[in-house]
Amino acid sequence: MSSGITLTAATRQNLLSLQGTADLLTQTQNRLSTGKKVNSALDDPTSFFTSQALSGRSGDLGSLLNGISNGVQTIQAANQGITSIQKLVDSAKSTANQALADKSATTSGTPATAAVLTAGVGYQGSTTAASDGTQNFASVDGSGTDIGSTFTIFDGTNTSTITLNANTLGGLTSNLSKVSADTVVTAINNQIANSATPAAVTASKTTDGRIVFTSTDTGSDAGITLTNTAGTVDIGFSDFATVATAQTATGSDAKNGATAATAEGAAVAGLATGGTGPDFTGADDASFTIKLGDGPAKKIELNTAADATLGAIDDAKATDLATAINKQLNADTGFKGKVTAVGDDTTGKVTFTSTATGSDQKITIDASSAATNTDIGFGAGATAKPVVASGAGSASGTNATRTSLAKQFNTLLDQITQQAKDSSYNGINLLYRSGTDAKENSLKVTFNETGSSNLNIEGAKLDSDGLGLTSITGGFQSDDEINKALTAITAATSQLRAQSSTFGSNLSVVQNRQDFSKNLINILDTGAANLTNADLNEEAANSQALSTRQSIGISALSLANTAQQGILQLLR
CATH class of the missing domain: 1.20.1330.10 (f41 fragment of flagellin, N-terminal domain)
Structure with a gap:
């Protein structure tokens, strides 16, 4: 609806121009006060919502x-x-x-000793009886009907059965009719090593032909028990008969320190170099059992049936027996790594030694009591008894330091x-x-x-x-x-x-x-700001220009009104 007021064209033009300038000035002043050129979606929808998204992600990451x-x-x-x-x-x-x-404790104390079983000198033939230490292997011929020697070794835990015959010595010597102490020791150690539960014992031979069994552990609780079964050949621990009595050896305690149990068989002339050892190509059998601690006994079979390698040996030595024994001991998880047999062809001895130290190891060797068994230093027959070797452990002398x-x-x-x-x-x-x-x-x-x-x-x-x-x-x-x-x-x-x-x-x-x-x-904040922030320098210049334009507009409007006032004066 018209106001009913009539304005001249010049006045109206000046008024419209002044109103536009005022609007621009208001917008510029708003940008200067907020610092933004886009304050709402109405200003620039694309820039506004893009800026909001960037700012939102920036806030989430923050x-x-x-x-x-x-x-x-x-x-x-x-x-x-x-x-x-x-x-x-x-x-x-x-x-x-x-x-x-x-080392103050161990140097001032008394060393422990390992239990050692040492056989008597001798190697018994198939029909000739002899006391320990007097037997020899000369009359033993494995190619004949001799059974050999069988005994068990018990170390307090495990038992190994040792059988010495053509089967167990055959692969260790070329002459089964002349088996040396070294061959016997090797066969014994092999059988200990291959036992299901190897005794912690090793066999070895002394310089005078005796077979020795040694526990690999030490202390009064580490020992060797050797039990013969009757056999034809005595390897030094007893002569023939039908009943065997176990032989036991125990090491001494020590105030400090520890040693391994060792069971040493008797020296057997036939097992030494130059002697006539068991003939395992025949029926000689030197089997025995060996036990470690309180464990089950392991039978070491030294005969052709148990060890085909012995079948080729007609003159077995201590080392041949040790090899055959170790083979059987190592095949037994209970004895593997715990007992080792060592043969000494010089002395004709087989020695069993436990590979570990401590006071809980014991080696027990039981030779066969059978009248047809071959003695390899641990006895066979009536006087045969288990050979027990116990190592020694620390008993006193505690080191305060x-x-x-x-x-x-x-x-x-x-x-x-x-x-x-x-x-x-x-x-x-x-x-x-x-x-x-x-x-x-x-x-x-x-x-x-x-x-x-x-x-x-x-x-x-x-x-x-x-x-x-x-x-x-x-x-x-x-x-x-x-x-x-x-x-x-x-x-x-x-x-x-x-x-x-x-x-x-x-x-x-x-x-x-x-x-x-x-x-x-x-980066996100900068991007969001670039979309919405105003250039304050530009807006300040705009504000100054608009203020000037507004002043000019007001002056122009005033001049237009002055012209109308002149006409009014004429009418008066």
């Missing part, structure tokens, strides 16, 4: 930066914990080495566990968990707003148990205990280094993503 930062600090806390734990492990290693270097160092070692292990427990950050501990589930102390670091980019960091169990470090219970009194601790420490050090390397790689990844996220946020 909120993730806190989690990334916590991840960095958690890994750094774990890495610092590993550094501290490594120092404690190094201290424990130093303590163990110090204990190992302290080592005891003190063991306590220090255990204290360090406690500190390692405590250090692992204290290496947490913001409730997350990458070095300790109470159970075995890796999820218990894992860390997930998210890198983008959708959660599709992340890093799962698995923690570890690096307390003393997790590192495989166990408390010392023996007071570091034996070198074996110390060496086991040092081996565990070496493994723990490798584990710590590997875990430190893993955490280092994880930290590098997280820090890299942290820097990337910060830079990306800056």
